[in-house]
Structures are given as structure tokens and as C-alpha cells.
Amino acid sequence: MKKTLFTTFAAALGLAAPLLLAQEIVVGEIVSMTGDKAGFGTEIHNATMMAVDDTNAAGGVLGKKIKLVSEDTQSKPGEPAAAVQKLISRDKVVAILGEYTSSLTLEAAPICQSAKVPLISPGATNPKVTEVGDYIFRVCFIDPFQGTVLSKFALETLKAKKAAVFTDIKQDYSIGLADFFKAHFAKNGGTIVVEKSYSSGDADFKAQLTAIKSANPDVIMIPGYYSQIGLIAKQARALGITVPLIGGDAWSDSQLVAIGGSAVDGSYFTDHFSAENPDPKVQALLKRYKEKFGKDAGSAAALGYDAAMVLFDSIKRAGTTDEPKLRDAIASTKGYQGISGVITLDEKRNANKPAVILQVKGKDFKYVTTVNP
């Protein structure tokens, strides 16, 4: 009797297990929750969680709840490979969201490609990322576009003829953005008068800035991360450099003004979206984010939310999580109304979307203009 009961129980469990599993769609996330990229990572992770909660509150996808399995990559090469392998073969995720930086995404991408699990990066702007294969996507624009936008802005709006470029040699992002800026600027009548570099972690930039000052540029392009930009701006102003400073989306954080103070006032940078966007959907999300996490959402949050939502939307459209179909559905994302703008994925699996130019004014980032691809 006991034995039969046990068998029945086991059989019931065996039957129930797949049913229980089928109630959930498991999605993976790789994100830097610790290490030097943890600032962006935390923001992305918060936004992704919000996207999951919102979707589940609205009834989930295909009648199932989304379950997010998150792996910390510790901002460290070597980690994404193991994390992605774990997500794919142990957690059996249907797709993976992340990483925010190009170098960490480039490590995860080949694995996703060979396992045929779609990967959507919220913020990897290096063109090489999606070249890995047809399962790799992103919801942000790429460096060539951003570099071109900055160069056009410098030439046309700021009427700059001579530009200085000050890159962070440790960041692939910074180098990539600078390269495309330089190429476009030089080709369209401008001159790059001086190039200098620094490393993430440096605090003193006066040596390079003094050299930049004596080259007398009309504009200084600094494609670095916000934590250094504030210091660079302060030291530049102290040295008597008054020309405008311009940069890319990595400037986008409230700490930029907290550190740079009045020194960053009036500087311009490209970003994925503007917090001033009157779209009620955007404003509602920003408000909820602030309420929930006590901090303003930057573009990392907007992109993180969008990457997750594009994925859930694609699962809905595909009607299945089967891999080739899901891949095709993501690839055919068209006119998706995201927080960071309208997302249409092109044949190279890059988001074809406009960039905005923002200006630092007081404590806020003021919308200046939108540049379409």
C-alpha cells in the first residue's frame, strides 16, 4: 500500500513538474552588480526588474509569468562566459538580457550565438557586438552614429573648426566613440588639433589639459564616463579653458553635476533619451522609478527597461519561446514605442533610432535637439 502511494505520489510529481515549469517563462540577465561598472549595472537591473514586474502584473506573456534569473558579472572579464553558460544550460533561459558594456557583451555573445539563445544588450554600442551573429541584438544606437552626431553638432551648431579629443584609454567605448568622431570631423572640414588620453581611475588631468589648452581648440570632446568628466571639467575650467565640452551617453548620470558643479554647466552630450520627453509613458516610468529606488532614472535605466520590454513583446508576437521563431520575432521588431525612443531593429540587428543632444543647465539636462539617423 505504502509503495503504491509512493508511486502515485511520484507519478503525480513527475506529471506536475513540467506543468509547473510551463507556468513560467525563464529569462536570463547578465549584469554588473559589483565592481567598477556597478553604478550602471544597478540601474539596469532595477529597470529590468520593473519591466518584469510590470509585465507580470499585466498578466504575463502567453499566459505565463516571466521569471528573471540574474547573474552578476562583477564588471570582470571571464565572468560573462560562465554566467551565460549557466543561464543557458542550467536555468534553460529562453533569452538573455545584458550586458551594458561592449567588452563584457562581446564575451557572452559567441556563447549565445552557438547555443542559439537570443541575447539583447541594452547598451553595448560597439558595432562588433551584433556582428557576432544573428542571435545578438541591441536596443541602443552604435558608436559610429553617436560619433557622427557629436561631430555634426560640433561643426554645425557650435561652429567649431578645431577640436581636441580626450579619450579614456582603458574603455573600449571611449576609444570607439572618439575614432568615429575624429573620422567624421576631419572629413567635413574640421581639424583635430590635439589628442590626449587618460585612464579610468585617474584623478589628475591637469597635464593633459594644459597641453590641450595650448593647442587652442574650439571644442573639447571627452567620450568618457561621468565619474571622471566632473573632475576633468573642474580642472579644465580652473586652468582657464572656456570652450564647450562635449561627450557621449556615458555622461548621463546625476553624479555628473554633483561632482562637476558649475564647471560642467553649459556642456553638451548625446544621449538615448531625454527625461523631459512629455510622453506620459516615459514620465510615468521615471516617476515610478524614482519612487521605488529613490534615485533619478538615467538612460541606462531607460535602455534596460526597453531591452526587457522588446524581448517580452517579441515573445508575444512569436507566440512561442521556441528559438528560431523568437529570434525572427526580435529581428522584426518595428516601431516599438520604448522609453528611450522608437525602436526598429535593422538588418544588422542594431536599433535604428534617433539620438538626443542634451545640455547641462544647473542640475538638469536640458533637451537641445534630436538627430535622426
Next chain:
Amino acid sequence: MPMKTRLLLIAVIVASGLLSSFTASMNSYYVQILTFIGINIILGVSLNLINGHTGQFSLGHAGFMAVGGYSAAFLTTTYGPSFLAALGGSSWWSEALLFSGALVVGGIGAAIAGLVVGIPSLRLRGDYLAIITLGFGEIIRVLIQNTDAVGGPRGLTGIPGYTNLFWTFAIAAITIYSISSLVDSTYGRGFLTVRDDEIAASSMGINTTRYKVVAFVIGAFFAGVAGGLYAHSTRYLTPEGFTFQKTVEIVIIVILGGMGNNAGVTVAAILLTVLLEALRSVSDFTWLPQFVRDLTKNRMILFSLVLIALMLLRPQGLFGGFRKPKRT
């Protein structure tokens, strides 16, 4: 005894070949962990030759690994396709030829770097040597960062995924075998004398300088090979992967296993790799307080505590006590 170890070596190589042929049916996550285990064994045992057996203290192992990884990957990405074409296309043997060649070149590149580091560092001891090797490691990283041919800060992409369990464990076995038999040989006793009493050794007519350089060169060679395996496993390299933090991981393996104890270091490499992967699941243990879960997620905190605790409580390493007495 040597006959037995040689048989054991062959057995391990054959076994890794067999294991490798089942890879397709294995969970790819476990394959990845096994690969990292193998690579960490090679790194640990090779650093053990320098830090453990010879008693020097190198903090530049990640630098040697970088040199090897980058040279091997540069070869397979740049010359690989034409090499394979010349051999009549991609087949298992032409790829094996290419890969083993690339690994050896990577190892030699790293060995040259080891020579460059070793010779000038000879005048230094203890903490000065540690700092100077740390400096060399950083210089190697900055040089790679400034080399456009390997992608500079953007990293090297498109590396073929040649690394499999056969290569990893066969090479790990060869590493353990070579370094153990080197240290156990008559010649190799010299390494131990340098560690135990350098002044006495040199007054006995032992060329301590040469032993130190040889330790650096051989240690760096295997670290370079490990770098090659690593590159063809993750298929992407970035200079940021070879910072001081990477060196610290290898140093911890050596200290955990016990300096100069190859078996201990091998066990430590397995243990540490598995443990770190297991830590990923800590967030699932909801019965643990959130604070503890967050803390254990931050592995560098754990690493640092392990280092301090080991030095205070068990400086001979976890397995120091099990070491067999040496034959006289």
C-alpha cells in the same frame, strides 16, 4: 615510481580525450566549469614553481597569461584561416595542428616575457620582487592596450573556440607532470635550495641566479599556454581581463593549496573554481538573511578574508599537512 607516474600521465591524457568526446551530450555549463578548472590548475601549478618551490614571490602571473593568450589568439585569428586552407581546409587534425602550434607559440612568448622579467628582478627579494613583478604585469597590460593589431582596449574578437576538455586536461596533466618531475629531479632540487636558504645554496656552488630565471621562464611558459586555452575558450580577450585581480586569484589558489605542494594546489584550483561557481546559487538560498547573501555575492570580500585567515591560521595551506615525506 617514474614509470608509474608516466603511465598515470598517459592515462589522464587518454581519459581527457574520452571525456572530451562526450562533451556534446554534457551540460555546456559544466563543460565550461571543467575547462576553467583545468586552466586554473595550469595557472596554479605554474605559479607554484615560482612562488612555492623556488620561494620567489611573483605578482605578475596574469601578465604572462595575457602574453600567451594574446599571442596564441593573434596567430589563430590572423594566420589561422590561411594555414587551414593550405592544409586543405578545416579538419580535426589541421585544427589540432594549428591550435597546438598556437599554444606553443603563446607559451614561448610568455616564456620570453618571463625571461625579461626574471633577469632584472634577480637582484631583488621578497616584497620588492613582488612589487616589481606587479609592475611588469601592469606594463604588459598597458602595452597590449596600446597595440592596435590585437584590438587595443577594444579587445580581440572572433577567436575560434578550439579549447575542449581534451586539450585542457591533457595540458593540465602535462603541466603537473613536468613541474613535479622537474622539482623532483636532481637538477630541480636546486629550486628548493634557493627557497630554503639562498645564501647557503650559493655558497654550496649552486647558481641561484640561474635557478630563479629558469623558474620564471618555465612558470611563465605554462601560464602562457593557459592563456592560450583561456582565449580559445572564451573566444574574446580584453586587456582588462588580466589585471592585478586575476593575479590575486591565482595567488590564492597557490596559498590555499600550500606553497610548493603541487597536489594541494591542484585540489585548491578545483575547489576554488567550483566554490566560486556554487556561490552563484547563494541568492537562491532564501533562508539566509539578505545581508549574508549580498555579502557572499561579493567574492572579492571572501577572497580577502580567505587570504587573511589562511595566513594567520594555516600558512602551510589547506593541504600542507598531507604532503608525503620526500625520499632521501
Next chain:
Amino acid sequence: MSLSDFFQQIINGLSLGAFYALIALGYTMVYGVLRFINFAHGDVFMIGAYCGYYITDRVQAVFGGKLMWASALVVLLFAMAVCAILGVVIERLAYRPLRNRPKLAVLITAIGVSLFLEYGGQFFFGAIPRAFPELIPDLPVGGLGTLVITTNQVLVFGVTVALLVALNYIVKHTKMGLAMRAVSQNATAAQLMGVNIDTVISFTFALGSALAGAAGILFAVSYPSINPLMGILPGIKAFVAAVLGGIGHLPGAAVGGIILGIVETFVGASDYSTYRDAIAFAVLILILLFKPAGIFGKATVEKV
């Protein structure tokens, strides 16, 4: 490079070098007495900066936003006190039990302590860079034509010189200093002569760590973006400065810091700015190869 640029770079180099010198003083003191590299020194420096971050607002509120210099001084002293205690605790828990073990064991422990402070800092303070509050305003010093010097640069330089003089006095002319020198030369003999080694070493750590704390505050005032890993680079560079000057030699550390600051500045201004990270190490390697005892140090021969 024009002449005014050249002088501007000299000023830049001096102000950067003053920081390296300030941190190097602490390094060199500890090494002078204990003969071991306190890897965690740069991280104690970071803790000093965070002390300032957390209490500046409160202190300024107590002073009602007035008496700026007084509140700055209170913040500075608080950070120095916290760091001194931290230094003593680290020595007591992590280094003292290893005093009779090989130097390498202590070095490894020091690396462990350093990593613990860095990543523990990330855990407790958060990994995100914080903006350091304005403790004292940074104003340009006028009357120098096109050359730019700010009040902070002058302040840092002044503090470094003052601390150097004070330390030199402590080491050379006080009873404790005499004990420190005795321990440094021969700990066992010093003990037999009635010197309490534990007290001397604790005092050395307290003093060295307080210096690191002061440097942390001054650094954060000049470069108001702080994060838990901020101590790594200045720490390593200060160590290079200490070795350059002859480790254990106080004025040597200061001179080493200044030299390193100027060399780095000129490399940063040159076309080789992408190699700037490697310069400190290249200097270190060259010095150790050609003059391992440093500029002012005396060569020692190991006795059997």
C-alpha cells in the same frame, strides 16, 4: 612647449607630486620601522576620504555654515583619528600575529587587508562614485600672469611640508622617535633595552594611518569624486615614490613623490599620454635595477 606651458606643467607636477609625497610619508614610516610594505595604506587613505564624505555636512551644520576653516579642521582631525584607530586595529589583528613569520606571509596578509577594505568599501559605501562636499572653496591665486595656481594646490603643498617637518621632528628629537629608530635597527636589542615594541609599532601605525587619513581628505577636496577603489593607484604610486627616495627615509619620500609627479605630468602632456599608467612602474623598475636603495637610501648587505 612654450615657456609658460613649461612652468604650468611644473606647477601641475608639483601639486600632483605633493599628494604622492604626502601618502608616501606614511608608507615610508611604517616600512622604516617594520620593514614591510603596508599594502593597505592606500585603502586607509580611501577610508579617510569617506570619513569626510559622511561627516562634512554634519560638522558644517554644527558650525552653522560659518567658520569654514574651523569646520574643515574638525573634519580633517576626525578622519585622521578614525584612520589612526583603523591602522592600529589592522596591525593588532592582521599583522602582529605574523611578526615572527617570513616577510612574505605579512605581505600576503597585507594584500588581503587591502582587498578587504576595497571591496568591503564597495559593499558598505556602494560602488558608485560620490561627490565630495565642498569643504573649502578652491580659488585661483592671482598675480602670476597666465600661470594658474589654486588655493588648494598651495594648501596641499604647505600641509605636506609641515607634516614632513613635524614627522622628522618626532623621529629625530622625541623619545618615541628614538624608540622607533631603535626598533627599526634591531627589534630584539631594542626590546632588551626596555623598549616596548608593541607600543612603538602601534604608535607608528597610528601615525602613518593618520597621515593617510589627512591625505584622503585633502585629495577628496582637490579631486571631489571618491569611490572605494580610489586608493589603489595613488597607493601604488606613493609606494614608488617612497622607493624612489629610499624607503624608510622621510625627506626622500617627499622628494620621490615630487619627482614622480613631475615625470608623470610631462609624460601626460607628451604624445605618449597613453602610456602614462606604465610610467610609475617603469620608474620603479629602473630605480630598483640601478639604485635599489633609492636616491637617499643606504645599501644594505644581508648578513648570514
